[in-house]
Amino acid sequence: MPAQAVLLVASFLLAVLLCAKPLGKVLAIIIRDEPLPGCRVIEKSLFSLCGIRRQGMTSTHYLFAIGLFNLLGFVLLMGILVSQQWLPLNPQHLPGLPWDLAFNTAISFVTNTNWQAYAGETTVSYFSSLVGLTVQNFLSAATGMAILFALIRGFVWRNQTYLGSAWRDLLRITLFILLPLALLSAIFFMGQGVIQTLHRYVDYTSLEGIPQKLPLGPVASMESIKLLGTNGGGFFNANSAHPFENPTSLTNFVQMVLIFLIPAALCFAFGEVANNRPHANALLWAMGIIFVFAVIAVMVAEVKGNPHFALAGADSVMNWEGKESRFGILASSLYTVVTTAASCGAVVAMHDSLTALGGLVPLWLMQIGEVVFGGVGSGLYGMLINVMLAVFIAGLMIGRTPEFLGKKIGPTEMKMVALYILITPLLVLTGTAFALMTEAGRAGIMNPGPHGxxxxxxxxxxxxxxxxxxxxxxxxxxxxxxxxxxxxxxxGRFLPFIPLLIIAGRMAQRSTQPSGAGTLPTYGGLFIGLLIGTVLLTGALTFIPSLALGPVAEHMQLIGSR
Structure with a gap:
């Protein structure tokens, strides 16, 4: 079992890095705002057709463009969902969604969350899935990457008041990165057995003689971009545990690689643009170390199983509940860590059925800001915020003004860093308290005690x-x-954009200075340790009390019951 786990994790990380490095070079060209080789004429024609000028935007204009773009996407998607009964490609004649569910779903897909409070095969029509949800999977992923590009330019560009054009970034990311990769992935999935059809559901009679319907749909096209864009969600309620979405062990492995592909490639791209590859390698090392320890923790917890059974003298206590039996406990545990580390949300195992400590790890990976590779764009810009905090802490230790990539980090930038770090914990803890204080919130809890x-x-x-x-x-x-x-x-999606773009705008206006004797090198073992410690410390200070009330208390109950 240990040898199988090591081989699985090592082969997965090797596949991610081998695929991510060449993609990082392409992403670096877009971040520099240079023409892609062989695409100059196509880009020029598209920009002219869409009325997009090369002139850059200030941080305020960039934020406004991103906000307007996503607002229009939300309005259009919500309109599609509430009126899908009158729209084409609805062979099952599914009704429109209630306003509250449509509101939740539209925000979910626009914000790259893909939270689904419904069963997809019985709720959403083919038109809503293709024109509404799948399109937003592309656009929400492009939004996160565009914000990251603006932040990187702020760190790298000198004496500039502009951060590039949001419209150029969104168009180039969607057409030249996400669309080709999604097309190739969809073709691969179809070759492995993932369905892609607009045929109506198939009627059949079960072995018990009960008439039922076999759901079909355009699954492969949605599957590919939900993974590449770290969107998550699924066409079926069972998500990636459904054989029509994830039919083989090979597709399961490729799905995990696709989730990490762009986040890892963005680290390589950052090293290329900043002309500081050792720093990019340090980021990858920090992410990789946290990731490996998280995978080990979940695998050990699920293989050991319920401690109450072990105390009772059971021979085999591995926790098979909620696991995908086709892939086994190890692959299911790895998928669980990948999807929560990378802000994806696609699942092959029911997280509710994990052991108490096994469930703590994916919960904690989200709470530290999903900076362990993270979502496309959001993972790296979250880690860069932690880099700034780590550099600031190091500067305090030696009594020097902190610097990052040759630029001074001032008080305003550190205030924005603090604001960014506080936004998510405030939303999580306040929302949890509000839900537990209200009758309507408590009515949704189906399990008592710490698990609830x-x-x-x-x-x-x-x-x-x-x-x-x-x-x-x-x-x-x-x-x-x-x-x-x-x-x-x-x-949680759009408030962090404000401090990020303020930091980007202010840093872009500054010139770089040569490194001095007191400059902290942002590479090497010392910096990797400092960065990991910063990530762990910020997460511990905000969420350990709440974790103690939930999974930790549940684990202690299991140990104490004989």
Missing amino acids: FTEVLYALSSAANNNGSAFAGLSANTPFWNLLLGIVMLL
Whole structure:
């Protein structure tokens, strides 16, 4: 078992890095705002057709463009969902969604969360899935990457008042990165057995003689971008545990690689643009070390199983409940860590069925801001905020003004860093407290004691960090929960953009200075340790009390019961 685990994790990380490095070079060209080789004429024609000028935007204009773009996407998607009964490609004649569920779903897909409080195959039409949800999977992923590009330019560009054009970034990311990769992935999935059809559901009679319907749909096209864009969600209620979404062990492995592909490639791209590859390698090392320890923790917890059974003298106590038996405990545990580390939300195992300590790890990975590779764009810009904090702490230790990539980090930038770090914990803890204080919130809890508390804490952590996975034991399809989680998803996605772009705008205006004797090198073992410590410390200070009330208390109950 240990040898199988080592081989699985090592082969997974090797595949991610081998695929991510060449992609990082392409992403670096877009970040520099240079023409892609062989695409100059196509880009020029598209920009002219869309009326997009090369002139850059200030941080304020960039924020306004991103906000307007996503607002229009939300309005259009909500309109599609509430009126799908009158729209084409609805062979099952599914009705429109209730306003509160449509509100929650539209915000969910616009914010790259893909929280689904419904069963997809019985709720959403083909048109809503293709034109509404799948399109937003592309655009929400492009939004996160565009914000990261603006932040990187702020660190790298000198004496500039502009951060590039949001419209150029969104168009180039969507057409030249996400669309080709999604097309290739969809073709691969179809070759492995993932369905892609607009045929109506198939009627059949079960072995018990009960008439039933076999759901079909355009699954492969949605599957590819939900993974590449770290969106999550799924066409079927069973998500990636459904054989029509994830038919083989190979597709399961490729799905995990796709989730980490762009986040890892963005680290390489950052090193290329900043001309500081050792720093990019340090970021990857920090992410990789935290990731490996998280995988080990979940695998050990699930292989050991329920401690109450072990105390009772059971021979085999491995926790098979809620696991995908086709892939086994190890692969299911790895997928669980990948999807919660990378802000994806796609699942092959029910997180609600994890052991107490096994469930603590994915919950904690979300609460530290999903900076361990993280979502496309959001993972790296979250880690860069932690880099700034780590550099600031090091500067305090030696009595020097902190510097990053040759630029001074001033008081205003550190205030924005603090604001960024506080936004998500405020949303998670306030939302959890509000849900537990109200009758409508408590009505959705289906399990008593610490486990029920964990379900609520997990739902708010998933929403605020735009992950989208759930603990499953929470009945969340009610007006209260749809509105609460929708608002938390909205604020958790767009409020952090404000301090990020303020930092980017201020840093872009500064010139670089040569490194001195007191400059902290942002590479090497010392910096990697400092960065990991910063990530762990900020997460510990904000969430350890709540974790003690949930999964830790549940684990102690299991140990104490004989």
